[in-house]
Amino acid sequence: MLFRNGSIVVLWLASGVFSALHAATAYVSNEKDNTVTLIDTERMEVTGTIDVGQRPRGIILSHDMKTLYICASDDDTVQIYDIEQQKFVGELPSGADPEQFALHPDNRHLYISNEDDNLVTVVDVVKRDVVAQIDVGVEPEGMAVSPDGRWAVNTSETTNMVHWIDAKTHELVDNTLVDQRPRHVEFEPDSKTLWASSEIGGTVSIIDTDSKLVRHKINFSIKGIHPDRVQPVGIKLGADGRYAYVALGPANHVAVVDRKSYEVVKYILVGRRVWHMAFTPDDRYLMTTNGVSGDVTVIDLAELKPIKSIKVGRYPWGIAVRP
Amino acid sequence: MLRTLVIGCLACLMVATRAWSAGTVQVPVLYIKQQVERPPVLSNLDDIPVDEGLAGARLAIKDSNTTGRFTGQQFSLRELAFEPAADPAAIIGQLQAAEEHFVILDLPAATLEAVLQADLGRERLLFNVGAPDNRFRTELCRKDLLHTLPSRAMLTDALSQYLVKKRWSKWLLIEGPLEGDRLFADALRRSAEKFGARIVGHKVWDGARDARRTAQAEVPRLTQGVEYDVLMVADEWGDFGEYLMYRTWEPRPIAGTQGLFATAWYRTIEQWGATQLQVRFGKAAGRPMGARDYAAWAALRSISEAAIRSGSAEPAMIGTYIQSPEFELAAYKGRKLSYRPWSGQLRQPIALSAARSLVTQSPQEGFLHRVSELDTLGFDQPEVQCKRN
Known part of the structure; x- marks a missing residue:
């Protein structure tokens, strides 16, 4: 079992120590560096690096913002990092090759997709114990739990389905077929609608939670970019309810989608092969991880414009922001 | 079509999520492989695996049945193996007697040609995974023949x-x-x-x-x-x-x-989720995946993908769907794959690799095509003389 020393390689800039303590921090997992980069979201500068397990991908914060969970895919574990103590305090039995995960609103049940085993593993983060394992399709990837706590959904990339798991009984109760290679799922705050991106299909499906049927399909088209290169991955929904942001992978753009009309209102140029995104406090900025260019793009959401790119580690994948 | 399928599989899930439900529909596939006599070579570090091709089909069956569990479809593979010296007439005889509609042909060019000249007795859909020869795409093409192995061109x-x-x-x-x-x-x-x-x-x-x-x-x-x-x-x-x-x-x-x-496939390919396929194949077959394995995998996944999307078990319907503009296959190459209507060839990006590192993937940026850049590789519609109907 892996247990790396949790020391932080701190690169404090002389003047930044005190202001950094109050600013929000973005945590970026670097898939091919086995590190997590820390970014001060006020100054938009890298402030430190944490050594983590092998091939870190999914990264989320507990709802109380005290704990950071990191999927160390090649170590077959989820690492638990205590933010206040600035050290690793344990691991969760995630099952093999954990990639993405989602935390139930109860702050206790973590739903983890095990890419190599066609399973979703449910872990109790307090007992650090496996509660259930659920058979899903081939290459489970995206995970989300509905804000009302009723549904856990998983996407399987090669089966091309969204699997609906009852969060009480941990049984798979329904499936929705979507376009090729579904990557990421995100619930609307009212839990009534689910957004699901299909990377190779090039679409985002809007799925009705009650009927589990695809209600609408969003297509993307960027001038000068071949449609095959438009590959939706990460999705983020703004707190004000107005826009959804869809990362388009090797198209190197983030699409801004109106959440009422489902029309794309803008494409924002970011770094190369954009994966996932996170908002800074009050949704002022959106930060994107760009796998191939190895950086994070900062988008000013008032202007819907990219304002800065920040160099991080190799193949940045996931991102979480702690206010 | 999508909706009906979703509703259809809802019913089957009520019955069971793990086991095959009573209403499971069977989709049988036949795999015919003729071993090829390898000439004596100087560079003999690597053996040619006996299950080359077959191992890809077997993995695709496993992948497809994981999905089939949710859609009430079960895919199965019957394997027929022949020695290099086998008489093509024996292979043709087995094929004529076979019940399966879908047949994967892993044959050397001469045998494939003999099979194509024979009367196969009934309507089938054939997948060529063994012969890269251009002429099967340009001169000997036919409606019931698809190629998942790239042509030499x-x-x-x-x-x-x-x-x-x-x-x-x-x-x-x-x-x-x-x-x-x-x-x-x-x-x-x-x-x-x-x-x-x-x-x-x-x-x-x-x-x-x-x-x-x-x-x-x-x-x-x-x-x-x-x-x-x-x-x-x-x-x-x-x-x-x-x-x-x-x-x-x-x-x-x-x-x-x-x-x-x-x-078409080599162990240095890792982008677009390819690592997952490489790992899965390595565990199942105990060796790295090669181009023939990938061709067989793609053939079988085409069948299962069309069966799942069309929500049908009717072979003719599945065959029609595979060759329809709606068909698309995600196959770890960063682009959706589909079949060229004029030659039955699976259009796909091609990897350029050295022994231990991937160099690039073609089509290269800048080689343009009026319909799909993937059609800058191999024979495009105007170059193909034969008719598939």
């Missing part, structure tokens, strides 16, 4: 695009004495003309010597006196090609069947 086009883009466009061609070598060299000539490269010299390796002992003395002489950018080698079985490297008169890279080579 697709491989040499993929390679040529990259070399031309690098402006390494003067080639010295060394070809082996075997039929496959000749066909590969022909494909290289065609690609050179298509993309504006030039073959400035041509030599034939006569195969009389043991290159392991004599290459150091002979290769410099063979490559002397010509001004070229890349030494192109046509040696499909890997007889002498490996021994050209580092021995040329001038310091020049080697490409073609050795050195930098074009392939």
Whole structure:
């Protein structure tokens, strides 16, 4: 079992120590560096690096913002990092090759997709114990739990389905077929609608939670970019309810989608092969991880414009922001 | 269609999520493999796996049945194996007697041709995963024949695009004495003309010597006196090609069947989730996945994908769906794959790799096509004479 020393390689800039303590921090997992980069979201500068397990991908914060969970895919574990103590305090039995995960609103049940085993593993983060394992399709990837706590959904990339798991009984109760290679799922705050991106299909499906049927399909088209290169991955929904942001992978753009009309209102140029995104406090900025260019793009959401790119580690994948 | 399927599988899930439900529909597939006699080669480090191709089909069955559990479909594979010396008539006889509609043919070109000339008795859908020969795509094409293995032309086009883009466009061609070598060299000539490269010299390796002992003395002489950018080698079985490297008169890279080579699948491919397929295959077969394994995997996944999308178990419906514009297959290459209506060829990106590192993937940026850039590789519609109906 892996247990790396949790020391932080701190690169404090002389003047930044005190202001950094109050600013929000973005945590970026670097898939091919086995590190997590820390970014001060006020100054938009890298402030430190944490050594983590092998091939870190999914990264989320507990709802109380005290704990950071990191999927160390090649170590077959989820690492638990205590933010206040600035050290690793344990691991969760995630099952093999954990990639993405989602935390139930109860702050206790973590739903983890095990890419190599066609399973979703449910872990109790307090007992650090496996509660259930659920058979899903081939290459489970995206995970989300509905804000009302009723549904856990998983996407399987090669089966091309969204699997609906009852969060009480941990049984798979329904499936929705979507376009090729579904990557990421995100619930609307009212839990009534689910957004699901299909990377190779090039679409985002809007799925009705009650009927589990695809209600609408969003297509993307960027001038000068071949449609095959438009590959939706990460999705983020703004707190004000107005826009959804869809990362388009090797198209190197983030699409801004109106959440009422489902029309794309803008494409924002970011770094190369954009994966996932996170908002800074009050949704002022959106930060994107760009796998191939190895950086994070900062988008000013008032202007819907990219304002800065920040160099991080190799193949940045996931991102979480702690206010 | 999508909705009906979703509702349809809702019903089957009520019954069971793990076990096959009572209403499970069977989709049987037949795999016919004829082993090929490998000529004696000098470079004999790697064995040719006996389950080449088959292992890909077996994995695809497993993948498909994981999905089939949710859709009430079960995919199965019947395997028929033949020795290199087998009479094509015996293979044809087995095929005529077979119940399966979907048949994967992993046959050398001569046997495949014999099978295509025979009366197969009933309507079927055939997948060629064994013969890269261009003529099956340009002269012998037919409605019930699809190819998931890339043609030689697709491989040499993929390679040529990259070399031309690098402006390494003067080639010295060394070809082996075997039929496959000749066909590969022909494909290289065609690609050179298509993309504006030039073959400035041509030599034939006569195969009389043991290159392991004599290459150091002979290769410099063979490559002397010509001004070229890349030494192109046509040696499909890997007889002498490996021994050209580092021995040329001038310091020049080697490409073609050795050195930098074009392939549908190789162990250096890892992007677009390919690592997952590589790992899954490695666990199941105990060896790395190769181009034939990938072709067989893609054939079977095409069948299951069409069955799942069309929500049908009716073979004719599945076959129609595979060849319809709606069909798309995610197959770890960063693009959706589909079949060319004019030749039945699976259009797909082609990897250019060295032994231990991926170099690039074609089509290269900048090679444009009015419909799909993938159709810059291999034979495009206007170049194909035969009719598939």
